[in-house]
């Protein structure tokens with residue numbers, strides 16, 4: 001006998017009508033109407049109804065009545081068109097095998113008749129992920145990462161991986177996780193910033209990295225994680241405007257790919273997407289301050305934007321937009337000041353409404369200026385030796401950005417909490433699963 005090929009539920013179509021198929025999956029629900037039992041079999045691509053009238057198989061109907069929800073099963077049966085069944089087809093079983101029986105009661109209701117709190121869901125994440133709506137989020141995430149990688153590769157960027165165990169801070173000294181590294185103290189990296197710049201000194205010209213960043217954020221918010229994934233680029237012989245163009249094209253590409261390839265998953269999540277038009281609007285930091293002030297919020301030049309201030313701003317400037325030309329003082333040491341106006345820097349944040357998605361800058365590539373700026377931030381240039389030496393022997397002008405992948409997904413899918421966008425999120429209170 002030839003071995004049957006397994007099909008996903010979504011692959012069952014008109015061609016299968018009257019034919020036998022092999023399915024694997026989980027028991028989503030069972031309904032017993034006496035003379036006939038219905039089970040819903042769920043796999044990662046969808047749900048199909050297994051219909052077993054008593055006369056087709058008294059043994060199988062007995063098994064179906066007994067099987068617990070979420071057990072793993074194998075079914076071989078005949079496909080029949082059935083307009084009343086979900087998806088338009090049902091399977092009349094000839095073989096039904098329970099591969100692994102699930103315990104009861106379940107710690108979480110996969111059918112979601114009773115909605116659970118996010119914390120309960122995250123505690124039982126393996127079950128939460130069985131919900132089609134939740135799994136769909138990670139199918140879109142997969143597409144988002146694939147698109148970003150494909151886009152940057154096509155643009156000539158080289159993918160790199162830089163160390164996550166490091167000796168120095170990059171984003172200002174606070175928010176660092178110390179770890180013990182043999183007889184020394186080390187840290188989990190906050191950003192690949194220093195390494196991607198060193199790689200400009202190495203002559204790679206265009207690099208990108210998709211990897212974890214670690215931030216010891218004390219506060220628990222819906223937009224902060226302690227471990228996030230950042231999509232980072234660095235590019236030589238360009239300025240902030242040059243890399244902003246790469247960023248907006250990347251965001252637009254991710255949206256088009258998701259719209260094109262993830263229709264089914266967007267339906268499961270019940271979200272509709274529009275590909276944002278590029279170029280995105282650019283407003284200066286000064287203009288943003290004016291808008292926020294005009295709307296009655298208290299803010300002075302030199303302040304960073306608080307969450308309420310960004311909410312106020314987004315009432316006026318909606319969708320995707322860049323805030324450019326920030327005060328040098330509130331941006332990291334590596335940001336390049338304007339030559340004629342050094343209190344302003346060649347920096348930008350990319351916003352989606354009131355959510356910051358990315359930030360970036362043209363960098364300081366002049367050794368003396370960089371040493372001075374490190375000192376001005378109260379940091380010790382000696383601990384940046386490996387970084388600084390790359391600036392002494394032919395560092396090209398360069399620029400780059402870091403885009404929060406979890407935040408991008410959160411904003412694409414209009415998720416209320418960033419934790420929804422991460423399979424196993426890490427926050428102030430959560431270290432498992």
Ligand code: AMO
Pocket residue numbers: 171190191192193215217223224225226228230232233356357358359360361400401402403404405406407
């Ligand atoms: P920044 O610190 O702004 O810049 O981080 C870049 C982007 O990473 C995301 N992000 C976070 N997402 C979730 N939780 C967090 N705690 C968190 N922290 C940051 C945000 C943010 O916009 N080195 C620079 C980038 C550069 O200039 O190239 C940097 O790290 O979406």
